[in-house]
Amino acid sequence: MAKQESKKKSADKGEQYEKLSGPISVPKNYIPRLKAKYNKEIIPALQKEFSFKSPMRTPRLKKIAINQGVGDAVADRKIMDSALNEMAIITGQKPIATLSKKDISNFKVRKGVAIGVKVTLRSNNMYEFLDRFISTALPRIRDFKGISKNGFDGRGNYTLGITEQIIFPEINIDKVNKVRGMDITFVTSARNNSEAMSLLREFGVPFKKEEDEQKKGHKKDEIFGGVAKKDAPKKETKKDI
Numbered sequence: 001m002a003k004q005e006s007k008k009k010s011a012d013k014g015e016q017y018e019k020l021s022g023p024i025s026v027p028k029n030y031i032p033r034l035k036a037k038y039n040k041e042i043i044p045a046l047q048k049e050f051s052f053k054s055p056m057r058t059p060r061l062k063k064i065a066i067n068q069g070v071g072d073a074v075a076d077r078k079i080m081d082s083a084l085n086e087m088a089i090i091t092g093q094k095p096i097a098t099l100s101k102k103d104i105s106n107f108k109v110r111k112g113v114a115i116g117v118k119v120t121l122r123s124n125n126m127y128e129f130l131d132r133f134i135s136t137a138l139p140r141i142r143d144f145k146g147i148s149k150n151g152f153d154g155r156g157n158y159t160l161g162i163t164e165q166i167i168f169p170e171i172n173i174d175k176v177n178k179v180r181g182m183d184i185t186f187v188t189s190a191r192n193n194s195e196a197m198s199l200l201r202e203f204g205v206p207f208k209k210e211e212d213e214q215k216k217g218h219k220k221d222e223i224f225g226g227v228a229k230k231d232a233p234k235k236e237t238k239k240d241i
Contacts, residue, residue: 032127042202059190064121068182095119134204140167146208156190
């Protein structure tokens with residue numbers, strides 16, 4: 001009898017919660033903003049830029065893979081649960097825990113232990129995440145001047161590293177146990193880096209300007225040049241002789 005009463009109470013609580021929150025109603029013909037932009041604007045623009053004869057030849061975004069390493073979860077299971085929860089909030093999709101493939105005594109890792117989190121986004125979820133990532137997450141990075149162009153692999157895929165998950169507005173900073181980074185990979189059907197870069201740029205991904213990269217290169221040269229001058233042996237003068 002007591003069990004039945006507890007079940008009824010939990011069911012009543014669930015019904016009350018559903019009434020308060022309510023299911024999220026999405027129209028059947030709903031199309032994400034970036035998906036509509038791709039069909040209407042990006043396909044003609046890329047077809048004109050690269051002189052493609054058919055619109056089917058234009059590159060498209062296949063999926064977005066997000067990975068996060070959680071090495072601390074070996075000692076505490078709650079850390080893995082919080083990482084899974086945060087990834088689900090960020091992406092809007094249930095993530096999967098990645099398991100270690102072999103024993104590593106130096107890191108106190110056993111085979112089959114959860115040490116990371118991953119999720120793969122496709123279709124509408126992919127476009128929705130990309131839209132939020134470009135419009136709200138990236139501008140929240142400190143001193144943001146664009147992302148690097150060096151993340152392409154030569155096969156049309158681009159990988160980007162993020163140092164803090166708190167750049168996403170969905171994350172409540174007060175509930176974050178530890179600041180962690182993640183790797184985001186954009187998988188496209190492009191055949192080379194130039195096609196992939198044009199596709200992402202048309203979506204609105206802000207790449208760094210060549211002027212900023214050249215300035216960074218000059219600064220590095222100046223720093224290393226100054227160090228080399230300091231370390232260089234002094235020339236003997238007449239006074240030393």
